[in-house]
Amino acid sequence: MADINANTDTLSFTNGVELTVGDATGDVTEAALRRIQIREAIKAHFDKEQTLFRHGVKVLTLFFIDEVAKYRDYAQVDEKGEYARIFEEEYTQYLNEVLDLDETAYVKYLKGIAADKTHSGYFSIDKKSKRQVDSAVAVRGENAGLSDDVDAYDLILKDKERLLSLGEPVRFIFSHSALREGWDNPNVFVICALKHSDNTISRRQEVGRGLRLSVNQQGDRMDHPAIVHDVNVLTVVASESYKDFVAALQKDISDSLSARPQVANEEYFTGKVLKTPTGDVQVTPHLAKQIYRYLVKNDYTDNADRIAGVYHDAKKAGTLADLPPELKVYAEQVFQLIDSVFSASQLPDIGDDRRPKKNPLNANFDKQEFKALWNRINRKAAYSVDFDSDELVQKAVKELDAALRVTPLQYTIEKGEQRDQVDADALEKGDGFKVLESHVEYNKQSIHSAAKYDLIGKLAEGTQLTRRTVAEVLKGINVAVFAQFKTNPESFIAEATRLINEQKATVIIEHLAYDPVEDKFDLDIFTSGQTKQDFSNAVKTPKRHIYDFVLPDSGSRPEREFAEALEASVEVVVYAKLPRGFLIPTPVGDYNPDWAISFKEGEVKHIYFVAETKGSMSSMDLREIEKTKIRCARKFFEEMNRRFAPENVKYDVVDSFGKLMEIVK
Template sequence: MSNNASALQSDISNSLSTRPQKADEHYFVGKVLKTAQGDIKITEEMAKKIYRYLVKNDYTDEQDRITDAYIDARKAGTLAAMPGDLQPYSDPILDVIDSIYTDKQLPAIDDDRKGKINPLNSNFDKKEFQELWQRINHKAIYQVDFDSAELIAKAVKELDQHLRVEKLHFNIVRGEQVDNATYEQMKTGQGFAVSETEREEYQHSVHSTVKYDLLGKVSELTKLKRSTVAAILQKIQKVVFDQFRNNPEDFISQTARLINTQKATMVVEHLTYDLLEDKFDSSIFTAGQTKQDFVHAGQPLKKHIYDYLITDSDVERKLVFGDPKSNDPGGLESAKEVTVYAKLPRGFSIPTPVGNYNPDWAIAFEEGAVKHVYFVAETKGSMESLQLKAMEQAKVDCAKRFFEKLSEQISSKKVSYSVVDSFKSLMNIVR
C-alpha cells in the first residue's frame, strides 16, 4: 500500500475509533430504535436478549468485541434470526450493533497498482519495437540427425555411473509431550520433543499392485524411440537396473533425466532449423494475464512495453534499473541508447530437442548508437558456460542456431542473440 493510502486509512481509523467498541448489555440499554411506529428505547430486558443473541451466534468474542463471523454474515445477508419478540425491531437493532467500532469494517483502500492487469502501453506500438517483433516473430521446426549408437553408449555409461534410486521408506519419529506445554507451543508444533527417529524401508514388492510401462514412460520423457530406450536399458549393469523394483517412479524419472543430459550434449552440433510461414499472434503479450500485485513495482516504466515489470531475479532487476554499486550503474530504463524493450511473454518459445525455450528480453537500440540495433538477450547469473546446467546450456546453444537461421533471411539490421549477466556485459556486445 502506498504511503498516501496508508495515511488515509489511518485517518479513517482514528476518527472511527472514538466510537464504542464493546457490544455488552450496558451499551444497548437506553439506545433508541427508529421504527415506523416511532422511537423505542431499548430496555434492560431487551439489551440482555440482544447480548445473548450475539454471544450465542459467536458474533462477539470474549472481550465483547464484534467478530468476523458477524461482519461476514452481515455482508452476505445470512445473519441468524433474532428471538421472536425482537424480530419486529431487527433492522434498527442491527443499525445499533453496526454503530460499534471495529477495524474490520474499515474500507479497503488499496494502492491503484495492487491486483491489477498489466496492459500494454504505447511503447508496444512504436515503430522500433514492431520492426524488432516482425524480425523475431517466426515459428520453426528443427531436425536432428545424430548417431543413435553414440547416444546409447553415452547413456549407458552415464546410467551405470550416476543412477542411484532412493528406496521407498518410512520415517518413524518418536517423542514426548513437553511438560506444561502452552497453547502457543502446541499450535506451533513445539509441544513435543523428538527423542528418537528411525528409517524403515518398504520391503513389499511394488509390482504386486501397480503396473509401469517402463519403456513407454522413458520414451515419452526423452522423446526417443522405444527401441532406443530398450537398447540403453538392456546394456546397463544388472545391479543398476534392479533398482527399478525398489522405486519405479524415481527410477523412471532419474533415468529420463540422465539420458536427456547426454542427449543435450549431442544435439546442438547436429541441429538445423527450418522457419515456418506461421507466426505468433501478438495476443501472446496479453493472453492468460492474471491480476498482479504491483505495490513493490516502483514507478511506471518509460521504455518497457508494459507500465510495470515484476522481474524474476536480482540479475534482471539490475539489468532494467541498473546497479548503483557498479562502476557502470546504467540499466535499460536509463540508457540513452535504448529505445524500447520487452520482457518476452512465455507464449513466445523456440522448440528444441530438450524442451521449449523462452528467451528473456527483446531490445531495440537507437539506430546509429550501437552496432546491433535489434537484440534478444538471455539473462544468467554467471557468464561461465560450464556453470550452466547441461540442459540450460543446450537450450541456449539451440537458440543461437535459431537466431542464426533468422539472420540468414534478413538482409540488414540482423537480430543478435547472446547471454548476458549485466547491463555492462550487454553494452560490451552491442557497442
C-alpha cells in the first residue's frame, strides 16, 4: 500500500490501483456485489424515510434489474427469484435494528408492514398467461397457478395515488421495463441498478426516474424554498465506483447540453444585448473585448477560452474580481451573459452519500445563554398588508413608462459557400463550408402568429394581482410602451411582470405590519432533516457553536470565514447557524436568517443578535426579492422588540465579523 488519504477516502497501492469508499476488488462474486447493493439501498431508504415520515411523504426505492427471473421465478413454489429472497433477508435484518428505537409513530408504521408485502415488481404483462414477462427471457413455469402479477402491474403503472399513500405497503419496486414504458414517480428517493451498465440507456435517463419534486399525502409538492433542496435528494446505489459513476453521469449531462455555446471569446459576446433598467445596451466589439480581457486576466477561462471552474467558485464565494469601470455599470447583466456559456463546473454537484450525514448538537445547546437567546427569537407572527391599489397602479404605470424596453426579435443572416477542396475529414468535422459574412437583423414590426396571448391573465398570474388591477396598469401606460407587446410578446410579459413586482414590493414594505401569534417553533427544527448534509466544506466549531460543525451554504467563503471568526471570538458566548425550519413569513416568501448570536453581557451594547451574512453589502449585488425579505425581517424584529422588550434582539445584515463588531460595540 502506498497511501491512505482520509480527506478523499481513497487507498492507493504501489501497483497504481486506487480504491475509494465503496469500491471492491479481488475475489468478489456477482451475488455478493448485488447483496451489498440491495443492503445499501435499504439503508438509504430507511435513512430518508425516518426524516420524511412526519411530513407525510411516502418514500419509494426503485431497483433496475436485467432479467425478470432474478426477481420473479415462476419455477419456485413461492415464485421468488434470487433478488426477492436477498431483499427480504436484508430488509428483515435492517428492520430489526431500526425497531430498537422508541415506540414512535414511525416505528408503529414499520411494524404494520410485512417484509414480503413491501416490495413488488413492474414488468411487461403477457396477455395470455397474465404473467409479468421479459421479452428477452422465456417465462418459467408457465402452467403454474395465477398470481397477483396484474394487480401489481396496475398498482405501480396506473394507480399512482394509491402507491403514494402511506396505507399502501409497497415501498420497494423492482423493474426491468420502467424506462422503456416511460414510468416515473415523484417520490422515488433511491435508485439501485442491479445490472451491468450498457450503452442503450444513459445514466442520465436512469437517474431521471428520481428527479421529480416529491409530494405529501395531500398531493402537495414539497417545494417550499426552505426545505426543497433538503427533501428532494436522490440517492443512487451503483455497481461501479463512485468516481466512475459520477464521471459517466456528468458526461451524459454534458453531452445533452452540447447545443449551448462553450467558448467565451470576443466573437461570442459581440452583438449580444444587455437588458438594463434604463434600456437595452448592445455589446459592441469594444465592450466584448473588455469582457474577454477581464476573463483572461483573472484566469476565469482556460487556454481554449472555456469558462474555468475558478470563475464559478469565486462567484459562489462572492469573491469575483472587480469588473472594469466600463462594465461595472452593467455588472449583473455581464455576469448573466458569462453564465450563458456552458461550463463543466456548472454541472450538478453529486455528493458521496457514504460520508457522515449528521451534525450532532453539543453542550453549547444547553447553555443558559443560548436558552435566553432562543426564548427571545422564538416568536411567530402573521403579517398583514393594507394598501390602496390605486397607489400601486400609479407607481407601476410610472415605472413601466420609464423602464419597460422590449428587445425586438432578432435573427442572424449568414452567407457562405462550399470550400474549393473538401476531403472526407473536413466533411466529417462539418468544415465543408465556410461563412463569408453575417449580420444581425431586428424585426421591429408586428409579429403575426397563430399563438394567442392572455396578456392580462399572464401578468395577473405573475404578479398575484387581480385582472382588474392589471388592466388599470395597462390602460395607464404610454401608447408607445404598450405597442412593444406586438414586437415581442414573451419579453414584454416577462419584463412587465418583473417591474410591477418591484413596485409591489415597495408598496408592501410601506404598509406591512406584523402581529405576534401564540404558536412557537418546536425544538426539533434543530435536529430534523439532517440525513443528507454536505460535510465537504464543514468548519469544525465545537467551542461556541451549538453543533459540532458549521455547514456553509454552497461552500460560501463569507459564511465560512464568519463562522471561524465567531468560534475564535472571546466576546461570543454561544451562536447558532439557524436551521432552515426557522422561518419569518413575508409577502414575497418565507425568510430564513443565517445566524443567532449571544455575546458576553457587559462586553457589547447588543447582547442578542440575529445576523444575515452577504458577500457584498452593495444593494446592487442583491436580488430585489432578497432586499424585500431583508426589509420585512427588519420590520418583524422591530415589532417583536416593541411588543416584548426594547432592544430585545438586534437584527442586521453584515459582510464580515468586523462589520458585526462595529454594530454591537
